[in-house]
Amino acid sequence: MIFRTESIESLSDSEVIALSELQMESEQDIRLSQLLQKQQADTLEETERPELWTLMQIYQTLLVKKAAALRESVSRGLREPLES
Numbered sequence: 001m002i003f004r005t006e007s008i009e010s011l012s013d014s015e016v017i018a019l020s021e022l023q024m025e026s027e028q029d030i031r032l033s034q035l036l037q038k039q040q041a042d043t044l045e046e047t048e049r050p051e052l053w054t055l056m057q058i059y060q061t062l063l064v065k066k067a068a069a070l071r072e073s074v075s076r077g078l079r080e081p082l083e084s
Contacts, residue, residue: 009072011072016073019069020066020070020079032059
């Protein structure tokens, strides 16, 4: 999925703030953690690999959207920059 940052620029302040607080759904987050633990322990079943890949793609997409929204919210003065 391609995400264009210019679409964030057209959002309202409240929408930008909401997007900057985006989180993976709890059930997905729990399942992703379980699958990553199994992968690390080398016990991930071959049938679980597509599920892990899909959840990783969801996580990555949400992270990119959240980062773009954070950048926009700082640019608008809606929040302070994150500490580095």
